Amino acid sequence: MSISSRFAVGIHILTLIKMNKNGVSSSEFLAGSVNTNPVVIRKIMGMLKNAGLVKVRPGIAGAELAKDLSEITLLDVYKAVNVVQDKELFSIHENPNPQCPVGRNIQHTIGPIFEIAQTALEKALGNVTVEDVERDMIEREKLNNKMLRNE
Amino acid sequence: MSISSRFAVGIHILTLIKMNKNGVSSSEFLAGSVNTNPVVIRKIMGMLKNAGLVKVRPGIAGAELAKDLSEITLLDVYKAVNVVQDKELFSIHENPNPQCPVGRNIQHTIGPIFEIAQTALEKALGNVTVEDVERDMIEREKLNNKMLRNE
DNA sequence: ATTACTTGTAATTATGATAGTTACAATTAT
DNA sequence: ATAATTGTAACTATCATAATTACAAGTAAT
Numbered sequence: 001m002s003i004s005s006r007f008a009v010g011i012h013i014l015t016l017i018k019m020n021k022n023g024v025s026s027s028e029f030l031a032g033s034v035n036t037n038p039v040v041i042r043k044i045m046g047m048l049k050n051a052g053l054v055k056v057r058p059g060i061a062g063a064e065l066a067k068d069l070s071e072i073t074l075l076d077v078y079k080a081v082n083v084v085q086d087k088e089l090f091s092i093h094e095n096p097n098p099q100c101p102v103g104r105n106i107q108h109t110i111g112p113i114f115e116i117a118q119t120a121l122e123k124a125l126g127n128v129t130v131e132d133v134e135r136d137m138i139e140r141e142k143l144n145n146k147m148l149r150n151e
Numbered sequence: 152m153s154i155s156s157r158f159a160v161g162i163h164i165l166t167l168i169k170m171n172k173n174g175v176s177s178s179e180f181l182a183g184s185v186n187t188n189p190v191v192i193r194k195i196m197g198m199l200k201n202a203g204l205v206k207v208r209p210g211i212a213g214a215e216l217a218k219d220l221s222e223i224t225l226l227d228v229y230k231a232v233n234v235v236q237d238k239e240l241f242s243i244h245e246n247p248n249p250q251c252p253v254g255r256n257i258q259h260t261i262g263p264i265f266e267i268a269q270t271a272l273e274k275a276l277g278n279v280t281v282e283d284v285e286r287d288m289i290e291r292e293k294l295n296n297k298m299l300r301n302e
Numbered sequence: 303a304t305t306a307c308t309t310g311t312a313a314t315t316a317t318g319a320t321a322g323t324t325a326c327a328a329t330t331a332t
Numbered sequence: 333a334t335a336a337t338t339g340t341a342a343c344t345a346t347c348a349t350a351a352t353t354a355c356a357a358g359t360a361a362t
Contacts, residue, residue, distance in 0.1 A: 001154050001234055001348075002242040004320065009244055011261060016253040026337070033251040034244055037322055042339065058338045059329030074264065084152055091153040091349095093160055093185055100184040102167040105288040110162060113225065113284070117275035124268035133264070137256040152319075155349065177308070188351055193309065209309045210358030242320095 006044055006081040009034055011074065013044065014053065014130045015137065018069050024062035044081060051080035069131035078125050089121070090114040157195055157232040160185055162225065164195065165204065165281045166288065169220050175213035195232060202231035220282035229276050240272070241265040 012034055017025045027038040027045065034041065045063055048054045053072055056063045078084070092110060097103035163185055168176045178189040178196065185192065196214055199205045204223055207214045229235070243261060248254035 001152065002236075002239055003152050005242045005244045006320085007241060008257070008261060012244070012247065012253060012257050015257075016251070019253060028337085033248045033254045035246045035248050035254070036244065038338095039323070039340090040321065042337095046339070056338070057329085059331080059336080061330090061337055088153055090158060091156045093156045093163070093187065095186045096163065097184045097186050100167070101292055102163060102170060102288060103184045103186070105291045106159070106163050106166075108291065109284055109287045110159060113276075113279055117272050120275040121268050121272040124271040128264055133260055136260045137253060140256045140259065141252055157349085179308085189309095190311090190352070191350065193311085197310070207309070208358085210307080210360085212308055212359090244321095 004081070004083045006047075007078050007083045009036070009040075010044055010048060010077045010081045011130060011133060013041065013048065013063075014065065014069065014072065014077065015134050017054065017063055017065055018130075018134055019137075021065075025064075026061045027063075030063075047081050048077070051076065053077070053080055069134055070129050072130045073126045074128045074130065074133075075122055075126035077130065078122070084118075087111075087115055087118065089118040155232070155234045157198075158229050158234045160187070160191070161195055161199060161228045161232045162281060162284060164192065164199065164214075165216065165220065165223060165228065166285050168205065168214055168216055169281075169285055170288075172216075176215075177212045178214075181214075198232050199228070202227065204228070204231060220285055221280055223281045224277045225279045225281065225284075226273055226277035228281065229273070235269075238262075238266055238269065240269040 013030055016030060016033055020029070023029070027041040030045075031038040031041045045054060045056055049056050052066055053076065054063045055066050090110075092107055092114070096106050164181055167181060167184055171180070174180070178192040181196075182189040182192045196205060196207055200207050203217055204227065205214045206217050241261075243258050243265070247257050
């Protein structure tokens with residue numbers, strides 16, 4: 001099991017729109033960087049749009065950010081692209097036996113525990129903004145350039 | 152996306168073996184409580200056995216705990232049943248464009264962030280033992296019995 | 303030793319999510 | 333008009349899950 005790469009792609013898209021702010025970020029352009037089909041990008045873009053993170057209009061080339069990257073956490077992106085439903089990161093078997101003391105309590109007992117774990121995950125994502133991601137990339141580019149010059 | 156119910160079933164099994172310690176916990180018996188096929192139970196049991204959590208022997212009916220429930224955390228069960236691979240809770244798109252500043256850095260940038268989030272999740276699971284689960288169930292049973300007497 | 307029961311596995315199936323793709327209507331700009 | 337783009341629908345391939353059937357191998361009782 002793995003959480004859909006839509007999440008990673010969503011982060012990629014937002015960061016790239018920002019770094020390409022003087023250019024036009026069409027779905028074709030973004031797809032070229034992610035290395036996927038433009039339709040995949042448009043689908044994800046639709047979700048980011050519904051969540052109020054980007055501005056896109058039919059017929060008009062190029063997406064724009066609806067907020068500053070410092071105001072978008074990874075949790076916002078994660079929620080936007082619907083990779084995990086509320087309280088449903090962990091699945092629990094559906095029809096345990098009500099005649100059994102364990103069967104009739106298991107769902108109520110582990111449900112709240114699973115929620116705590118899911119919340120811990122989401123809190124960690126809420127502590128990072130897409131601007132942090134952008135900053136780290138800029139830093140990595142600087143380091144790479146330095147290394148190239150010294151070779 | 153959801154983490155396989157093998158995890159929840161694993162917790163169910165361990166708790167039930169304990170609460171049924173005076174009886175024989177065959178795969179058929181456990182399947183009856185989980186409400187699934189005995190083969191599903193045996194597969195999960197095999198994983199719990201490999202992780203050193205239960206003792207089972209071919210031909211001999213009934214599984215037993217290999218450790219006290221107080222020594223088994225939910226994280227141990229989660230690792231045992233292989234619902235999520237190490238560092239792979241979140242998937243990242245595979246071949247981003249190395250010609251693009253975002254494409255060539257995205258994996259290295261978000262990889263560690265995703266690991267932090269996954270670790271937060273796992274830490275939360277490590278804070279709870281299967282004994283805590285058992286205790287909560289016993290508590291719920293007591294409350295239910297009280298309510299029935301008062302009706 | 304035969305019988306009955308159990309565990310351990312392999313193989314098969316149905317289902318659902320993911321990611322990619324083609325096709326095309328609707329929209330906008332030149 | 334023409335060209336380019338977004339937004340969707342529809343279809344496909346692939347994979348994981350969970351359930352199921354079938355059966356070999358092990359154990360226990362008679």
